[in-house]
Amino acid sequence: MAKKIKKVNIKNNKTTNSKKTKKSNTIKISAKKLLILAIIFIVIFVGLLGRIAWLQFIDGETLKKAKYSQSTSSTLISAKRGTIYDSTGKALAISVEVDTISVNPQYIKAKGKNGKSDEQATEELKRNMSDAFARIFALDTEEVYNKLTSSNSVETIISKVETDKVDELRKWIKENNATGINIDEDVKRYYPYDNLASNLIGFCGANNQGLDGIELSYDDELKGTSGKLTTAKDVTSSAIPDKNEEYIAPENGSNIYLTIDSNIQTIAEKYLKQAVEENNCERGGNVVMMNPTTGEILAMATYPDYNLNDPYTPSAWYSNGWDNLSTQDKTNKLYAMWRNRTVLDTYEPGSTFKVITGLIGLEENVVETDTADDFFCDGIETVLDRDIKCTALSGHGRQTLRNALENSCNPALIQLGRRIGVDNFYKYLEAFGFFNKTGIDLPSEGTSGFWAKENVGLVELATMSFGQRFTITPIQLITAISAVANEGKIVTPHVVKQIENPDTSTVTNIETKEVKQVVSKETANKMKDLMKSVVEEGGGKYAQVKGYTIGGKTGTSEPDPNHPENGYVASFAAIAPVENTKIVTLLTLYAPRTSNYYGGSIAAPAVSQMLSEILPYLDIPSDGSSSTSDQELVRTPDVTNKTIAEAQRILQAAGLLYSTNASADDVVKEQVPAKGTQLTSGGIVKLYTEGNDDRVSQTVPNLKGVTFEQAKIMLKAKNLNIAGTGSGIVIAQNPQAETSIDEGMVVNVTLQEKTSTTQH
Numbered sequence: 222m223a224k225k226i227k228k229v230n231i232k233n234n235k236t237t238n239s240k241k242t243k244k245s246n247t248i249k250i251s252a253k254k255l256l257i258l259a260i261i262f263i264v265i266f267v268g269l270l271g272r273i274a275w276l277q278f279i280d281g282e283t284l285k286k287a288k289y290s291q292s293t294s295s296t297l298i299s300a301k302r303g304t305i306y307d308s309t310g311k312a313l314a315i316s317v318e319v320d321t322i323s324v325n326p327q328y329i330k331a332k333g334k335n336g337k338s339d340e341q342a343t344e345e346l347k348r349n350m351s352d353a354f355a356r357i358f359a360l361d362t363e364e365v366y367n368k369l370t371s372s373n374s375v376e377t378i379i380s381k382v383e384t385d386k387v388d389e390l391r392k393w394i395k396e397n398n399a400t401g402i403n404i405d406e407d408v409k410r411y412y413p414y415d416n417l418a419s420n421l422i423g424f425c426g427a428n429n430q431g432l433d434g435i436e437l438s439y440d441d442e443l444k445g446t447s448g449k450l451t452t453a454k455d456v457t458s459s460a461i462p463d464k465n466e467e468y469i470a471p472e473n474g475s476n477i478y479l480t481i482d483s484n485i486q487t488i489a490e491k492y493l494k495q496a497v498e499e500n501n502c503e504r505g506g507n508v509v510m511m512n513p514t515t516g517e518i519l520a521m522a523t524y525p526d527y528n529l530n531d532p533y534t535p536s537a538w539y540s541n542g543w544d545n546l547s548t549q550d551k552t553n554k555l556y557a558m559w560r561n562r563t564v565l566d567t568y569e570p571g572s573t574f575k576v577i578t579g580l581i582g583l584e585e586n587v588v589e590t591d592t593a594d595d596f597f598c599d600g601i602e603t604v605l606d607r608d609i610k611c612t613a614l615s616g617h618g619r620q621t622l623r624n625a626l627e628n629s630c631n632p633a634l635i636q637l638g639r640r641i642g643v644d645n646f647y648k649y650l651e652a653f654g655f656f657n658k659t660g661i662d663l664p665s666e667g668t669s670g671f672w673a674k675e676n677v678g679l680v681e682l683a684t685m686s687f688g689q690r691f692t693i694t695p696i697q698l699i700t701a702i703s704a705v706a707n708e709g710k711i712v713t714p715h716v717v718k719q720i721e722n723p724d725t726s727t728v729t730n731i732e733t734k735e736v737k738q739v740v741s742k743e744t745a746n747k748m749k750d751l752m753k754s755v756v757e758e759g760g761g762k763y764a765q766v767k768g769y770t771i772g773g774k775t776g777t778s779e780p781d782p783n784h785p786e787n788g789y790v791a792s793f794a795a796i797a798p799v800e801n802t803k804i805v806t807l808l809t810l811y812a813p814r815t816s817n818y819y820g821g822s823i824a825a826p827a828v829s830q831m832l833s834e835i836l837p838y839l840d841i842p843s844d845g846s847s848s849t850s851d852q853e854l855v856r857t858p859d860v861t862n863k864t865i866a867e868a869q870r871i872l873q874a875a876g877l878l879y880s881t882n883a884s885a886d887d888v889v890k891e892q893v894p895a896k897g898t899q900l901t902s903g904g905i906v907k908l909y910t911e912g913n914d915d916r917v918s919q920t921v922p923n924l925k926g927v928t929f930e931q932a933k934i935m936l937k938a939k940n941l942n943i944a945g946t947g948s949g950i951v952i953a954q955n956p957q958a959e960t961s962i963d964e965g966m967v968v969n970v971t972l973q974e975k976t977s978t979t980q981h
Contacts, residue, residue, distance in 0.1 A: 300445030301408055302429050303474035305422060307483040308718055312413060314422055314436070319381040319409040322390065326371050328401035346399065353393050354378055357386055380427060381409040412529035418486050420523040420561040421716065424532045433559050435477065435716065438664045442720055445474035478719040480517035485510060488834045489520040495957045496810060496827035497524050503788065504811035507562045509695055511805045513703035515733045516712035519804060523562045532559065565667045567692035568809065571778030571820070572629045573794045574688030576702055578637060579626060580748050581649045584740040587640040590747050594619040602632035604683045609635065626751050627759025629775055631687045638686025639679070646682065647674045652739045653701040654711060661696055661714045669693045689778055699807040702794050705752065706802035709745040711736040753799045761793065763973050764825040766832045767946045768843030770799040775821035788812030793824035797832050803841055806831065826953040829971055833946060857906060859896035861889050865908060872906055880940055880964065881908035882915065890914070893965035894942065900967070901933065904942045907965030916963050923958035924951045924970055932970055940964035947972035
């Protein structure tokens with residue numbers, strides 16, 4: 222039994238050992254797997270750490286920026302464009318704060334309620350939003366709706382909106398809890414005086430970039446540098462607090478101060494417009510006024526002009542048949558309307574250029590001012606096979622240089638041109654700057670057109686000597702003529718006086734640039750005296766101004782044979798006063814359709830009108846010369862706030878008449894003309910009361926060619942008053958004929974003695 226038990230034990234031990242071995246192998250296999258798993262885990266962990274390290278330290282900044290850009294919005298903050306001032310500090314171009322309205326269509330969403338789905342609620346919101354935009358900003362509803370349903374991320378609804386409209390939109394957004402609408406700050410260019418100096422100032426595009434004139438040539442100084450605001454946005458495009466918000470302030474543009482005086486500019490534009498319209502000048506006209514010693518442009522105007530606040534709408538001059546024009550033709554007309562003809566366009570100067578020919582002859586000592594019998598004119602000058610006529614067909618006979626300029630005699634100037642010779646003539650043309658641009662600080666200055674010197678023969682020299690068959694710009698001619706008043710020195714014309722940095726208050730002054738001494742002081746003074754004679758004794762008589770000595774030269778250039786449709790060009794150049802000249806003027810009228818198209822007849826009177834207002838404005842003392850109508854002048858008393866009966870007694874005591882439909886006990890509310898106005902004895906004053914203010918308009922008659930007394934009678938018949946300067950017959954009037962004005966207003970007339978001297 223013992224043996225049996227032992228045997229059993231042995232068997233059991235074997236079984237137990239086998240189990241232990243199996244268990245041991247199982248444990249060994251599990252550990253191996255664990256080791257492999259551990260290694261894999263470690264590798265993965267190390268890889269993750271490495272990736273995290275890479276993302277953190279290598280790609281971290283890039284990813285941060287990418288993430289930030291997806292959840293942020295960058296808004297461009299427009300810099301405030303600098304203001305353009307005239308020389309007196311009056312703002313001519315300003316930038317006002319406005320807003321640009323845009324939407325993010327994908328963020329315009331609404332929650333459905335009352336049985337409506339989200340899609341239906343969103344559609345209804347977009348319809349309401351398009352109606353609101355259309356109502357507030359006067360837009361087309363369907364066009365707005367198309368933008369609200371666009372697949373684009375951003376759609377601009379309207380740019381440069383005034384504050385009151387934006388406030389109305391903000392109220393609507395709040396009331397309707399609308400999302401996806403952006404209101405971004407912007408600036409808008411505004412011109413307070415509409416058409417004033419439009420062809421000089423120019424205008425800006427939709428992005429506030431200068432497109433023409435001063436706005437273009439000084440765009441870099443005016444525009445400044447835009448700023449930027451970067452903010453975090455939520456899914457509704459609303460700003461959320463963000464410590465990384467970035468704000469870069471804009472740098473405002475510099476302010477520009479012009480040499481232009483807006484008061485002088487206004488006067489120049491008034492009489493330019495009148496001269497163009499009265500003489501039916503089919504191609505308009507231009508005028509430029511310059512300080513000869515500094516080169517500062519005091520006024521520069523082109524007519525027709527345009528409204529700077531609406532530059533893409535044609536003025537009345539260009540609008541005829543506008544709707545039937547092709548796109549290209551419309552563009553061409555707009556460019557023509559914007560042109561500053563004083564600087565861009567060339568023309569044949571005609572007899573005004575005789576000043577230059579005379580200067581050359583005097584400087585070269587081939588002529589003197591008053592040598593008797595120096596020139597001879599029998600009405601025709603034969604040059605080779607060409608007969609060149611003088612406007613005085615019977616001729617001027619024997620003349621001095623003074624006589625030749627007073628008479629504007631072509632044969633005499635042809636003879637002087639031959640004495641000068643081609644080489645000397647071209648030497649001075651270059652010295653005066655006619656082969657180059659003047660360098661004025663305005664864009665796209667035009668260039669002259671002359672024959673090559675080697676192609677100039679006797680005929681070409683002859684026509685050039687009296688200002689024909691070559692072309693120059695008005696700014697070139699006035700720059701050259703200004704040398705007469707500046708002791709023979711040429712200076713560069715300019716229209717900007719100062720540039721001011723508004724942030725630092727630093728000011729940069731534009732200094733006078735003297736180009737060269739082109740003729741001697743003695744020669745210049747001789748020509749000043751000759752130009753004075755032209756106005757006092759010659760064809761420029763209609764340019765006289767009471768109390769001032771004026772020098773000048775008439776000009777009438779014939780149509781170019783290659784372009785006869787361009788017509789005549791009538792012009793007048795003036796220096797005022799002759800001694801210590803402060804202002805040089807050049808007026809040019811293109812294609813006048815009138816029987817008397819000579820510069821001395823239609824341009825000189827307009828210059829006289831301009832200077833008669835401008836010289837006193839500049840505080841230039843009058844010398845008391847020139848005659849005037851022997852009329853007793855009465856200063857209109859103030860009768861406002863008095864009864865009609867009282868006003869009657871006061872006016873009668875002053876030697877004036879009155880007119881009214883009111884009763885004797887009614888109180889005068891307004892009088893026309895106003896108190897202090899100088900009237901001739903027997904003038905009329907219109908009286909208006911609170912209950913009787915019915916105005917009566919009258920059409921101004923054409924007074925040209927009549928005496929002062931005749932003009933007075935004609936105006937009195939229409940209950941209009943008269944004021945005059947000079948003596949003789951009326952050569953100019955303001956307001957012009959056919960203008961409608963209220964009874965009682967004053968018509969100013971300029972009178973001049975009759976002259977048989979040629980006015981060309």
